[in-house]
Amino acid sequence: MNDDLLxxxxxxxxxxxxxxxxxxxxxxxxxxxxxxxxxxxxSRSDSAAVENLGGWLTTVVGRVCLDMLRSRKARxxxxxxVLVPDPIISRDDAGPEHEALMAxxxxxxxxxxxxxxxxxxxxAFVLRDMFAMPFEEIAPIVGxxxxxxxxxxxxxxxxxxxxxxxxxxxxxxxxxxxxxxxxAARGGDFDALVSVLDPEVVLRADRGAALGGSxxxxxxxxxxxxxxxxxxxxxxxxxVRRALVNGAAGVVGTRDGRPFSVLGFTVAGGRIVEIDILAxxxxxxxxxxAVLD
Numbered sequence: 398m399n400d401d402l403l404x405x406x407x408x409x410x411x412x413x414x415x416x417x418x419x420x421x422x423x424x425x426x427x428x429x430x431x432x433x434x435x436x437x438x439x440s441r442s443d444s445a446a447v448e449n450l451g452g453w454l455t456t457v458v459g460r461v462c463l464d465m466l467r468s469r470k471a472r473x474x475x476x477x478x479v480l481v482p483d484p485i486i487s488r489d490d491a492g493p494e495h496e497a498l499m500a501x502x503x504x505x506x507x508x509x510x511x512x513x514x515x516x517x518x519x520x521a522f523v524l525r526d527m528f529a530m531p532f533e534e535i536a537p538i539v540g541x542x543x544x545x546x547x548x549x550x551x552x553x554x555x556x557x558x559x560x561x562x563x564x565x566x567x568x569x570x571x572x573x574x575x576x577x578x579x580x581a582a583r584g585g586d587f588d589a590l591v592s593v594l595d596p597e598v599v600l601r602a603d604r605g606a607a608l609g610g611s612x613x614x615x616x617x618x619x620x621x622x623x624x625x626x627x628x629x630x631x632x633x634x635x636x637v638r639r640a641l642v643n644g645a646a647g648v649v650g651t652r653d654g655r656p657f658s659v660l661g662f663t664v665a666g667g668r669i670v671e672i673d674i675l676a677x678x679x680x681x682x683x684x685x686x687a688v689l690d
Contacts, residue, residue, distance in 0.1 A: 400440075403439070403440065403444055406450055407436055407439060407450075407454070410450065410451050410454050411432060413451070413455070414431075414432045414435060414454055414455065414458045415428055415429070415432050417455060417458055417459065417462070417523065417524070417528060418431040418432055418458055418461075418462055419483075419485075419503075420503055420508070420511070420523045420527055421459070421462035421463075421466065421519060421520060421523050422462055422465060422466065423480065423482030423483060423508040423511065423512055424482070424483050425483040425485070425683070426483070426683060427465060430465075431458050431461045431462050431465060432458060434457075434458075434461045435454050435457045435458040435461060438457050439453075439454065439457070452534065455524070455528070455530065456534065456537075456538060459520055459524060459535075459538045460538050462520065463516050463517070463520050463538065463539065466516035466519065466520075467516050470515075470516065480509070480512050480603070480611070481505070481509070481601050481602065481603035481611070481673050481674065481675050482505055482508040482509065482512070482673070483675075483680070483683075483684075484505060484642045484643055484647070484659050484661055484673075484675060484684070485642070485643050485644075486640050486641070486642055486647075486649060486659065486684065486685075486686060486689065487640065487641045487644075488640065488641065488689060489572075489639035489640050489641055489646075503527075503643060504564060504643050504644065504645055504661075504663060505642065505643050505645075505661040505663070505671075505673040506560070506564075506663040506670075506671045506673070507557065507560075508643075509601065509671075509673065510556060510557055510560045511523070511553075511557070513556065514552075514553050514556060515549075517539045517541070517549050518549045518550070518552055518553040518556075519553065520535070520538060520539055520549075521535055521539060521546050521547075521549035521550040521553060522549075522550050522553035522554060522557065524538075525550045526550065526553075526554060526557075532546050532547055532550070535550075564645050564663050564664055564665060565664050565665055565666070565667070568641075568645075568646060570664070570667070571645060571646035571662070571664040572639070572646045574593055574646075574662075574664045574667060574668065574669060575646045575647070575648070575662050575664065575669070577589070577593050578590065578593050578594075578624070578662075578669060579637065579648065581593070582624045582625060582627070582628040583628060585625060585628075587621055587622075587625065590617075590620075590621035590624055590625070591617045591618060591621050593668055593669055594617040594620055594621065594668060594669050595617070595665070595666070595668040595669060595670040596616075596617060597615075597670065598615070598616065598617055598620050598668075598669055598670055598671065598672070599613065599614070599615045599620070599670075599671050599672075600612075600613070600614045600615075600620045600623055600624070600671075600672040600673075600674070601613050601614075601671075601672070601673050601674065602623075602627075602673075602674035602675075602676060603674070603675055603676065603677050603680070604676045604677060605676070605677030605678055605679055605680070607678075620672065624672075627658070627674070635650050635651065635652045635657065636650070636651050636652070637649070637650050638650075638651065638689060640659075640689060642659060642660070642661035642662075643661060645661065645662060645663065645664070646662055646664065647659065647660055647661045647662055648660050649686065649689065651686075655681075655682075656681045656682075656684060656686060657676065657678075657681065658674060658675065658676045658681075659674070659675045659676075659681070659684070660672060660673070660674050661673040661674075
C-alpha cells in the first residue's frame with residue numbers, strides 16, 4: 398500500500414481511535430498524542446501484512462494508552478492530585494442532535510471513576526464494555542491470560558456500577574437544575590443552593606499548581622460554601638455561557654474573551670450529584686471554544 402493510500406485508510410479510523418484514547422486517558426491532548434503514535438507505528442510497519450487495520454490500530458492505541466497511564470500513575474506523588482478530565486464542549490442548543498451526542502459521549506463523572514482504576518482495569522473495561530472488543534484480543538495488550546483479563550474488566554465494572562455516574566437523560570431537566578444552582582450562587586442564597594444538591598454531592602476542581610492545585614469537597618453544605626466562593630471569584634466582568642460539557646448541561650466562564658472556568662454537572666433524580674470544575678489556566682488555554690461562537 399502506498400503512503401497516500403495508507404494515510405487515507407488511517408484517517409477513516411481516526412475518530413474511533415480518538416474515542417478509545419480519550420476514554421482511556423481523559424485528556425484530549427494525550428489522546429491526540431496516542432493517535433499520532435499509532436500512525437507512526439503503522440507507517441513504520443509492514444502494512445501489507447495487516448489483515449484487519451481497524452483492529453490492529455485499536456490494539457496499538459490501546460498499548461500506547463496503557464503505557465501512558467502507567468507512566469502517569471508512577472509520576473503522581475501529591476496527595477491532593479484529583480484529576481478533572483479534559484471537557485468536551487459543544488453548543489447548548491444542540492436540538493435534535495443532542496440524542497446522538499449523548500449516545501457517543503462519556504460523562505466527566507464516569508471519566509473520574511475510570512481514573513481510580515488500575516491501568517489494566519481501565520483498558521479492559523474501556524475496550525470490552527465501551528467498544529465490545531473480544532477478551533481474546535484484549536488479553537495480549539495487558540499481558541494477562543484471557544481469564545485474568547475478564548477479572549480485570551469485572552472489577553472495573555463493579556467500581557463503575559457502584560458510582561453515581563449516569564445523568565438524567567432529559568437535558569431540559571438537567572438545565573433547569575443547573576440554572577437554579579447558578580441563580581442561587583449569584584444571589585448568595587445558601588439554602589437554595591443546598592436544596593438542589595444531592596446529599597452525597599461531590600465537587601472536584603482543578604485550579605492548576607499555581608493556584609493551589611486540586612480540591613475535592615463532599616456534602617451539600619460544604620459544596621454550597623465552595624460554590625459561593627467560586628461565584629465571588631468569578632465576578633467582575635466575567636460572562637457565564639451555557640454549554641454542553643461532555644453531552645450534559647454545563648457552563649463556560651469567560652473574561653475578556655478568555656476562559657477562566659468550565660463547569661460540568663451530573664444531575665440525577667432532579668439534584669446535582671457531581672460538579673467537575675476545570676480552572677487551570679494552562680489547561681483552559683488548550684481548549685477549543687470556537688464551537689460556542
